[in-house]
Amino acid sequence: MTVRYRQVTFYYYTGSGNSRRVAAWMADAVRATGSAVIFSPLQSANPADDVGHGENALLVLVMPTHAFTAPWAVLRFALGLPRRKGTDAAVVATRGGLKIGQLYTPGFEGTATSLVALILAAKGYRVQSTEGIDMPSNWTALHPALPRRAVDGIIDHAQRKTARLSAEIISGAPGFANWRASLLGVLVLPLSLGYLLCGRFFLAKLFFASDDCTGCRLCAERCPNDGIALWDDGVAIRPYWTFRCQSRMRCMAYCPTQAVEASHMLAAVVLLLAGSLPTGVALSRLTAWIPSLRFLRMIPRWVLHWGTGLALLTAAYRLSHFLLRSRAGNWLFTHTTLTHAYRRYREPSTRVEDLWEREPPPDGGRSSR
Numbered sequence: 001m002t003v004r005y006r007q008v009t010f011y012y013y014t015g016s017g018n019s020r021r022v023a024a025w026m027a028d029a030v031r032a033t034g035s036a037v038i039f040s041p042l043q044s045a046n047p048a049d050d051v052g053h054g055e056n057a058l059l060v061l062v063m064p065t066h067a068f069t070a071p072w073a074v075l076r077f078a079l080g081l082p083r084r085k086g087t088d089a090a091v092v093a094t095r096g097g098l099k100i101g102q103l104y105t106p107g108f109e110g111t112a113t114s115l116v117a118l119i120l121a122a123k124g125y126r127v128q129s130t131e132g133i134d135m136p137s138n139w140t141a142l143h144p145a146l147p148r149r150a151v152d153g154i155i156d157h158a159q160r161k162t163a164r165l166s167a168e169i170i171s172g173a174p175g176f177a178n179w180r181a182s183l184l185g186v187l188v189l190p191l192s193l194g195y196l197l198c199g200r201f202f203l204a205k206l207f208f209a210s211d212d213c214t215g216c217r218l219c220a221e222r223c224p225n226d227g228i229a230l231w232d233d234g235v236a237i238r239p240y241w242t243f244r245c246q247s248r249m250r251c252m253a254y255c256p257t258q259a260v261e262a263s264h265m266l267a268a269v270v271l272l273l274a275g276s277l278p279t280g281v282a283l284s285r286l287t288a289w290i291p292s293l294r295f296l297r298m299i300p301r302w303v304l305h306w307g308t309g310l311a312l313l314t315a316a317y318r319l320s321h322f323l324l325r326s327r328a329g330n331w332l333f334t335h336t337t338l339t340h341a342y343r344r345y346r347e348p349s350t351r352v353e354d355l356w357e358r359e360p361p362p363d364g365g366r367s368s369r
């Protein structure tokens with residue numbers, strides 16, 4: 001195998017372990033060639049030291065797809081990377097593959113890789129490859145996880161595709177096989193933007209812990225975004241999802257008692273209420289009354305609608321937290337969400353100890369085991 005690089009830096013962003021697994025397969029392929037590897041989650045990255053300069057260095061970013069684009073944390077990270085003129089880069093997005101009946105359906109990464117690639121190119125990197133890899137979908141707030149056989153089938157396929165991709169990337173051959181997904185992604189960009197601006201906050205507030213919660217703290221301690229606060233209400237310790245939550249699904253995947261649920265009842269109530277809010281009428285009255293607020297009319301109506309919806313959601317979440325303290329309230333929430341019956345998903349060979357974003361890296365991040 002031709003090897004183009006002497007130093008390869010892998011940065012990954014992961015919730016349930018899929019993207020870490022793909023990055024680890026790639027890192028192992030590079031190590032087998034004798035090149036030096038740095039393997040680190042985004043949150044513990046030290047790009048100024050880790051990312052090499054010039055032709056012999058390569059930076060690889062691996063992330064999940066969220067709402068047909070890159071997660072906000074990855075976009076922000078890419079924007080903060082140091083400029084590197086002439087350093088090669090590759091961007092890989094894992095997607096949510098599913099099996100419906102006997103049919104395997106691929107995920108769709110949309111603009112995930114292309115947006116990050118554009119940011120890297122603007123920083124002087126030479127993006128030589130972008131690709132999407134199907135791993136089992138981890139969005140278990142939306143649908144149940146696949147049965148183990150289907151999970152194993154998808155992972156097997158992903159491992160073979162990653163081996164081919166690694167060989168291509170290591171040799172420095174250009175590869176943009178997913179350009180069609182990027183083009184289609186532009187068409188659904190309004191959905192992706194809606195998710196980045198509002199949707200992710202909405203989803204964050206749907207999470208709650210059922211009465212099966214033992215207060216073990218694992219979800220809060222392992223949340224890489226620090227998105228879960230623990231409340232001790234004198235009776236029990238309960239997790240509380242803040243707007244920092246990025247729906248990575250790690251809490252749902254690794255909770256030892258499967259106590260983390262997403263309330264479909266709360267989603268329905270808030271969407272119904274927000275949908276019937278008279279935002280337009282209220283805005284006309286307000287600007288007629290205080291003319292200096294006329295500039296508010298320039299804000300797109302849907303932004304105002306969603307903004308009000310989020311305020312409503314926060315209030316509803318506070319109220320629901322109060323209700324969840326009582327057995328009857330908790331029973332109601334737990335039995336009005338489909339997630340209570342859903343199978344959870346986590347990448348089968350990734351243990352919770354492997355996910356150490358908020359701790360010092362074991363052996364300086366050199367290991368991908």
Ligand SMILES: Cc1cc2nc3c(=O)[nH]c(=O)nc-3n(C[C@H](O)[C@H](O)[C@H](O)COP(=O)(O)O)c2cc1C
Pocket residue numbers: 013014015016017018019020063064065066067068069094095096097106107108109135136137138139140247248249
């Ligand atoms: C909030 C959310 C949104 C998602 N959106 C998409 C999507 O638009 N397209 C897709 O193919 N997969 C989507 N997925 C599935 C994940 O991208 C996929 O399962 C990924 O491999 C998870 O990687 P991780 O375990 O490293 O976080 C979504 C998952 C979540 C939690």
Ligand code: SF4
Pocket residue numbers: 209212213214215216217218219220239254255256257258259260
């Ligand atoms: S991991 Fe599960 S049991 Fe532990 S505190 Fe979080 S919700 Fe409760």
